[in-house]
Amino acid sequence: MIVNSKIRTFPWGKVIPFAILLIFSIPLILGIYWVVISTFSVSTRGLIPVDSAGNPGGLTLANWSFLKDPEVWKLTWNTFVLATTLTLGVLLVSSMAGYALARINFKGRKSFLGSTMVLQAFPATTLLIATYFVLRFISGVPLISIFGYDTLGGVILVSISTQLPLGIWLMKGFFDVIPWDLERAALIDGCSRWRTFRQILLPQIRPGIAALSIFSFITGWSSFLIPYSFMTNQDTAVISTYINRLMQETAPVNYSLVSAVGLFQLIPVILFFIFTQKYLLAIFAGGMKGGS
């Protein structure tokens, strides 16, 4: 087929879109470049590393000395615990609910499915103040008080809940496309629902589990608002709140230190992202809960 654009000598049709894209991406490219450069500099002027007198040069590893601080490793551990428990919780709860919604016919199934879908659009941030009251109440109840206000447990539970609508919807979608023959046969043979779910269906939706795990881990690892709101007395609880505290200090902010800690937090996310873009894009395209 002869197409107009192929006759032209210079491919303006390809160069112009490329140039426009590049221009709009400038802030992102500069910003990311700066984050990396500044972590190895005493200070920066624009994008140029400088020493303390303001002369170009001044490359240093001093900003990374925070890695020797045991406090930071405690924060990192907290953040890791938050991210992994969030991931496990979201996986467990949403795969179970997704299975029931895809496979079992029960009363209220339709309305739960509808509300799951609507909750995806519902902004959980509007409920933060009220969630504070729920957590305060849980704090007062013996046995479950580890999930109350000012506890990592409470932060994890709230975070799991905000991820649930997306998780359930995603898992249900994956269960929907599995042929039912295997499972039906197992059930007829007297295998329990739980065993069927665990031994026959879960192995079939590995891609879905992988996608949701990555997404939840990144969300948990990066989360700020929920830990910040519900662990107010331990401002140092996770890396995000620690960076925020460094940034809000009244003394001139040491941007090089802040960006070093920031890059430290960003590295696992970027690694995850590079190796799992395809999974992530599937989630983003499927149903994404946008911060903005």
Add this chain to the structure above:
Amino acid sequence: MGLKAVQESSKDSTFGFNPVQKKLGNKYDWLLFMGPAMILVAVFFITPVIIVFIISFTDMSSLTGFSNWSWIGFDNWIKIFTHPQSGQHIKVTVIYVFFTLIFFNVGLALLLAILSTHIPKAAGFAFRALWLVPRITPVVVYIMMWRYLMADSPYGIFNELFFRPLGFETSEMVAAHPYIAIILVNGFIGASFGMIIFTSAIESISRDMMNASLVDGANILQRIKYIIIPQIRWPLMFVTTFQTLSLITSFEQIMILTDGAYGTEVWSLWAYHKGLNNYFGQFQWGFGMALAGILVVISIAFCIAYLKFFKFSDMIQEPKIETL
């Protein structure tokens, strides 16, 4: 193992078993599977919605504590309309939502999607990946990046690289142009949502139609106007409404960037400050809940609209196994 089970079951049915009549599993199995999700939704979605409305009718605050409060009817809700700052908060919220939406979450998103599908595949993918970085970056790190981009000379990158060499006056841009700052910061995250949805919509437009337009001699602008836009009008509407709701209720980025300084306290941040977190530790839970209650009402209205206009309910299928 699975295959064996199938073979055995088919053997069974030849011996006269009717699988359809046999009850599959236990009657209350669904409760076991749905239980955890139902509890979490009840505790962290439904209960808070109820609490918002109950407490908005009380004068509960850090002065009254949790025991000395009393019912005050609609006073908090009336206060919203008479509060001297309401106008300012509405103004900044409207400006922020409108411009972020038009220029970034829909406008730039559409531009990115169209352009990145008109360059070689690998390059288009690379650009889209780059634009996803703000969304996956921890929000505090992302805001830190912007604070430095917009800082005053001799530090700030925009000032050092563009404004000073060109002879413009430099400034701390967040303080000098606070509205532009919050719109930029949110817009660069927000654009990726629409970008991805529009990209998959554009890629699913049939090749024939695209090629036909080329053969007919349409240029790229005509193609956008007559083919792409009409073909993706549903995704466009979906992104617009979805992002409007997200923007009205989101305040995380603004809180970290300015914490509401320079007149950037949007409605949702105002509610958050009043009810949960402020510098002085003085909480007006009753009033804060009324402020949040308005957002909850708006959110519920949007959600109902989704169900109605986007026919979400059509996407609910019958469970496969039980119907066979």
